[in-house]
Amino acid sequence: MKAVILALFLLFAxxxxxxxxxxxxEAEQFMKxxxxxxxxxxxxxxxxxxxQSNFITVDTEAxxxxxxxxxxxxxTELAEQSRRFxxxxxxxxxxxxxxxxxxxxxxxxxKDPALRREMTQIGTSLEGDYxxxxxxxxxxxxxxxxxxxxxxxxxxxxxxxxxxxVGWHAIAPPMRQRYARFVALSNQGAREMGFKDxxxxxxxxxxxxxxxxxxxxxxxxxxVRPLYLSLHTYVRARLVQKYGPNVVSPDGPIRADLLGNPxxxxxxxxxxxxxxxxxxxxxxxxxxxxxxxxxxxGMVKYGEGFFTSLGFEPLPGTFWERSLFTKPADxxxxxxxxxxxxxxxxxxxxxxCIQVRGEDFVTIHHELGxxxxxxxxxxxxxxxxxxxxxxxxxxxxxxxxxxxxxxYLNKVxxxxxxxxxxxxxxELLKQALDRVAFLPFGLLIDQWRWKVFSGExxxxxxxxxxxxxxxxxxxxxxxVKRSEADFDPAAKYHxxxxxxxxxxxxxxxxxxxxxRALCRESGYxxxxxxxTFYGSKAAGAKFNKMLEMGQSKPWPDALEALTGExxxxxxxxxxxxxxxxxxxxxxxxGQKVGW
Ligand code: X8Z
Ligand code: ZN
Numbered sequence: 001m002k003a004v005i006l007a008l009f010l011l012f013a014x015x016x017x018x019x020x021x022x023x024x025x026e027a028e029q030f031m032k033x034x035x036x037x038x039x040x041x042x043x044x045x046x047x048x049x050x051x052q053s054n055f056i057t058v059d060t061e062a063x064x065x066x067x068x069x070x071x072x073x074x075x076t077e078l079a080e081q082s083r084r085f086x087x088x089x090x091x092x093x094x095x096x097x098x099x100x101x102x103x104x105x106x107x108x109x110x111k112d113p114a115l116r117r118e119m120t121q122i123g124t125s126l127e128g129d130y131x132x133x134x135x136x137x138x139x140x141x142x143x144x145x146x147x148x149x150x151x152x153x154x155x156x157x158x159x160x161x162x163x164x165x166v167g168w169h170a171i172a173p174p175m176r177q178r179y180a181r182f183v184a185l186s187n188q189g190a191r192e193m194g195f196k197d198x199x200x201x202x203x204x205x206x207x208x209x210x211x212x213x214x215x216x217x218x219x220x221x222x223x224v225r226p227l228y229l230s231l232h233t234y235v236r237a238r239l240v241q242k243y244g245p246n247v248v249s250p251d252g253p254i255r256a257d258l259l260g261n262p263x264x265x266x267x268x269x270x271x272x273x274x275x276x277x278x279x280x281x282x283x284x285x286x287x288x289x290x291x292x293x294x295x296x297x298g299m300v301k302y303g304e305g306f307f308t309s310l311g312f313e314p315l316p317g318t319f320w321e322r323s324l325f326t327k328p329a330d331x332x333x334x335x336x337x338x339x340x341x342x343x344x345x346x347x348x349x350x351x352x353c354i355q356v357r358g359e360d361f362v363t364i365h366h367e368l369g370x371x372x373x374x375x376x377x378x379x380x381x382x383x384x385x386x387x388x389x390x391x392x393x394x395x396x397x398x399x400x401x402x403x404x405x406x407x408y409l410n411k412v413x414x415x416x417x418x419x420x421x422x423x424x425x426x427e428l429l430k431q432a433l434d435r436v437a438f439l440p441f442g443l444l445i446d447q448w449r450w451k452v453f454s455g456e457x458x459x460x461x462x463x464x465x466x467x468x469x470x471x472x473x474x475x476x477x478x479x480v481k482r483s484e485a486d487f488d489p490a491a492k493y494h495x496x497x498x499x500x501x502x503x504x505x506x507x508x509x510x511x512x513x514x515x516r517a518l519c520r521e522s523g524y525x526x527x528x529x530x531x532t533f534y535g536s537k538a539a540g541a542k543f544n545k546m547l548e549m550g551q552s553k554p555w556p557d558a559l560e561a562l563t564g565e566x567x568x569x570x571x572x573x574x575x576x577x578x579x580x581x582x583x584x585x586x587x588x589x590g591q592k593v594g595w
Contacts, residue, residue, distance in 0.1 A: 024094070027085045031097050031383075034078045038104070039344060039382040041071040046342045052124065053131065053334040053351060054324060061128050069120040072109045075101075076116070079193055093552070097383045100551065103205045104383070107182075107498055108189030108198065119185035122178045123498060129175055130496035131334035135167030143167070145262070146327055146335050146353045153260050153269035153359070158247050162479045165257035172490035179490060180459040182498070183452055190453075199450035202500050206389050207554040216568070217443065217502065220509055221473075223570040224439050227577055230584040231436050232475050233593045235259075235267065238274045251592040253477040256470070263492055264476050265441040267433040268359065276426050283406060285358030288414045296325040296354035302412060303364045306400055307372050310533070310540025315371065319348050327353035336493040337363050339370030344385055345378050362401045362434075369397020377550030386551040388558035391506025391568075396547070398507055399514035402431075402576075408532040428529055428580040435508060436577065440473035442505030447473070448489060449501070463488055475595040510559075512572035517563040518543060528576045 048067035052060040079102045090098070107123055109116035136142040143151070148168050155161055187197050195201040203210035232254070239248040239258055248255060260269025289299065297320075308314050327335060335353035342349065348371040354360050373396050377385055387393030406427075409415035448469050451457040457465040463482055466489050470476045482488060489495040516528060522536035533539040546562040556566040574581075 022085050022088060024088065024090055027088060027090055027094060027098070030082070030085070031094060031101075034082070034101065035097075035382040037074055038071070038078070041067075041074055042382075043343050045071045046340060050340060050342060050349070050351075052128070053338075056128050056131050056332040056334065061124050065117075065121045065124040068124065069117055072105060072107070072116060072120060073113070075105050076109055076111060076189070076193070080111075096552075097381070100205075100383045100386075102193060103201065105189070106202075106500065107186045108193050108195075108201060110185060110188045111192055115185055115188070119182060119189070122182045122185070126175050126178060126182065126490070127334065127497040129171065130490070130493055131336075132332050133168070133171035135164065135170065137163070137167065144327075144335065146355070148262055150355060152257070152262055153357075156242070156273070158243055158255075158258065161257040165262065165479055168262050169486065169488055169491045172487040172496075173485060175490045175496060176459070176462070176487040179487070179495075180462075186498075187453060197453040197455070199446070199453035202446070202502075203450070207556070217505070220505075220568060220570055221440070221443055224436070224509070224573065227432075227436055227574065227581055228440055229593050230581055230588060231432055232595075233588045233591050234584050235270075235274065235433075235437075236475075237588070237591055239270075241275070242273050251595065253471055253475040253595045255479045256476050257479045259437070259476075263441070264474070265438055266359075266435075267437040268430055271430050271433055274429065276429065283409075283415060283419065285361060285404075285409070285414075286356070288409065289356050289358070289361065292414060294356065294414075296356065299354060299356065299361055299364055300325060300350070300368070302361070302414075303368045305412065306365065306403070306408075306534060307368060309535045310543065311537045312372055312540060312544070313375075315348060315368075316346050318346070319350075319371070322347070323349040324351040325354050336497075337367055339367040339374070341371070341374035341378075344374075344382065346375070348374060362398075362404070365401040365404070366394075366397035369393075369395075369400060372396065373547050376544055376547035377552075379548075380550040380552050384550045384552040388546070388549065388551055388553070388555035389506070390500065390503035391510055392546075392555065392558065394503045394507035395510035395514055398511035399518065402511060402515040403518070403532040403534060405530060405532045407530070408534045411532075411534060424527065424529055424579055425583050428577060431529070432577055432580055435511075435573075439505060439508050442501065442508050444469045444473045445489070445492065445494065445501035449495070460484065471595070506568060509568055509570050509573055512576055513559070513563055513565065513569065514543075516572040516575070527579070528572070529579075 045067040048064045052064035082098055082101055085098060107119065109119050134142045134144050135148060143164075145168065148164055152161060152164055183198070190196070190198045190201045193201070195204065200210050203213045206213045208216070236248060236250070236254050239254060240250050243258065248258065256264045258270070259267045261267065294302070304315055324333065327333065333353070334351070337352040338350065340349045340351065341347065350367045350371065352363065352367060354364065370393060373387060373393055374385075406415055406418045410418045448457065448466055451465065452462070461484070463484050463486050467478060467482060478488070493499070494501050518533045518536070518539040519528065519531035521542045522533035522539040524531045524533065542562055546558050549558050549561065559568070560566050
């Protein structure tokens with residue numbers, strides 16, 4: 001009898017506790033512990049994945065999968081426990097942390113430990129496969145992606161280009177089945193966390209509803225689309241001249257292998273084909289770097305120098321000791337460039353297989369932008385140690401790279417003389433080939449992936465849907481017939497490695513907004529494309545105001561801190577390229593625009 005009464009009493013006490021409303025103090029306590037735990041696991045995860053990406057072996061892959069699994073398990077558990085505080089009125093900062101806690105995982109996992117493990121293992125194996133990927137032209141001539149990128153940037157032989165394109169894309173079909181399984185498992189995780197699917201979860205991290213975000217993207221795309229069409233039309237006509245109408249159809253899409261890049265995502269490498277008269281405006285950054293015998297580390301030093309000229313502290317000694325700058329000869333590494341913040345404090349690094357060329361000079365600035373952002377917000381609490389949104393993170397270094405003007409190169413001793421004259425078209429065209437050509441590519445990857453996650457695109461039409469979208473947004477077509485035996489999306493790093501991509505589209509627009517604000521802050525007046533704010537402490541201080549906020553406030557607040565504007569807008573981009581747009585449209589007279 002006594003035992004029954006005791007049991008009833010316990011039951012009563014328990015139900016009372018479950019019913020008592022949690023307090024703000026409890027929520028604060030919960031969040032404090034959650035942040036500490038997640039931060040510790042994130043550091044372990046970074047260490048393990050750093051080693052995995054630098055030494056791809058079955059063992060490092062297993063160790064990385066373990067660390068990711070542990071962090072994913074903890075995040076899932078904490079996100080679930082946090083539901084206890086649903087409906088509780090909290091101070092805005094705390095409420096924001098609860099929201100962000102549920103959004104931290106890029107790959108949400110099912111609660112079932114066996115399924116979660118299966119998902120994390122597939123995830124690491126896909127990234128490993130991509131990193132190991134090679135195309136062997138003959139048994140003794142195997143090319144990794146760094147080599148393929150180099151040849152595709154220089155070769156003007158359509159047969160060779162086609163062969164390399166097909167060869168590289170052959171790394172992907174073995175990933176197809178695992179990718180489909182990964183999508184199913186991760187979707188299950190997203191649903192268990194209360195989202196419709198993984199894509200909806202990704203779209204929820206922009207301080208607005210997923211629907212509003214999609215609409216905003218469409219608005220931005222419509223703003224820049226006319227400029228893209230003008231560029232596409234001009235480039236296509238020049239390629240017809242170069243390769244003939246049998247290789248390039250004068251009124252159709254452009255073949256994906258002819259644009260100087262395995263994914264046709266940036267076209268700057270075909271600038272020499274575009275038939276601009278050699279002008280004294282012209283300089284070749286790759287040649288300047290080679291002429292000065294600048295090596296990989298030297299290129300990074302130039303990048304650091306730009307940031308310190310704005311008033312940022314130099315990078316710590318450990319950055320130089322621990323980063324990877326060049327491709328090791330004797331092992332597989334993930335060469336796709338990345339920036340790391342191992343301990344969320346000062347252990348900053350980049351990992352990159354640098355080649356001495358202009359393209360990599362720009363990428364170095366891109367990566368350092370990540371590192372300087374990470375350091376600027378290191379004193380924020382862990383859940384706010386992120387970009388205002390992920391597009392901001394990608395745009396910091398690119399905004400700096402826009403300020404690599406002839407005048408800047410001259411100031412740092414890379415260019416003897418600033419070219420005189422007033423014809424900016426060649427330089428603007430070079431920039432547009434990289435930055436405007438990229439925009440529809442930046443947009444479409446996740447347009448494809450969101451539909452994959454929502455089930456609108458199924459494994460049975462993965463590849464067809466991919467090429468439908470590349471045609472629709474970019475006017476690009478594959479050089480050979482494709483089928484569902486192919487899996488072309490996974491020949492792109494971010495698909496294989498499950499890195500969201502809309503961030504790069506946003507960055508492609510934001511970088512001009514940041515750049516214009518930094519130019520104004522430095523006191524510059526004149527055509528936007530000629531501005532460099534190198535050495536401006538005023539610009540640096542304003543930049544830092546935005547950077548140090550991390551993700552502590554909704555992103556419009558961060559944008560406002562630097563630019564005074566609260567909307568992402570392509571106005572600055574269009575202002576920058578206005579002289580080029582006018583010139584392109586004159587050249588394009590009589591041509592069919594579009595495909
Ligand atoms: O992946 C990157 C960076 C690392 S965050 C090198 N980028 C995108 C790509 O290479 O596809 C930068 C531009 C777009
Ligand atoms: Zn990046």
